[in-house]
Amino acid sequence: MENGTQVVEIEWTTVASDIGPLLLAATSRGLVSVMFHAVPAVRRRALEQLTARFAAAPVEAPESPRLAEPIRQLAAYFDGDLRTFTLPLDWTLTAGFNRRVLRELADGVPYGSVVGYGDLARRVGQPAAAQAVGVAMASNPLPVVVPCHRVVESDGGLGGFGGGTETKRQLLALEGVLPQPLF
Known part of the structure; x- marks a missing residue:
């Protein structure tokens, strides 16, 4: 102390x-x-x-x-050998709505799948909060482990990503959601 x-x-x-x-x-x-x-x-x-x-x-x-x-x-x-992280997480760097959204994402959107911003907002009981979900993704202190790369736009677009859209594309390709680049 x-x-x-x-x-x-x-x-x-x-x-x-x-x-x-x-x-x-x-x-x-x-x-x-x-x-x-x-x-x-x-x-x-x-x-x-x-x-x-x-x-x-x-x-x-x-x-x-x-x-x-x-x-x-x-x-x-x-290496493609792990699909679910089983790590203890310290959630200190997030709170409130953002924490609820990130926990739902971590627990409810498995490897190889994606969810829309609006769908994730509905899952946490705030159906009109799609933009706020985007803010939660941008403030995610634990990307990859808490897979904000799995959140996409409802029209199929990638959406934004703190690590850059090419990084998001690589992570989704690793998980088989998108094709691997040809070169």
């Missing part, structure tokens, strides 16, 4: 993936953040945001037991 508040220790590392380097961060409660395109500038901003949110500087820990299972499961996912 420091000044009456509990200090949360955050450990992080970067891992290579088929969609580029990912920054993974975890607390004692579970995986708290996955960040796309974790080049030095992106990594620096992500770590500054985590420091501000948790009032503690994240510690680089590539050999961390907290990160070992997320690293293993992400590698298995990108």
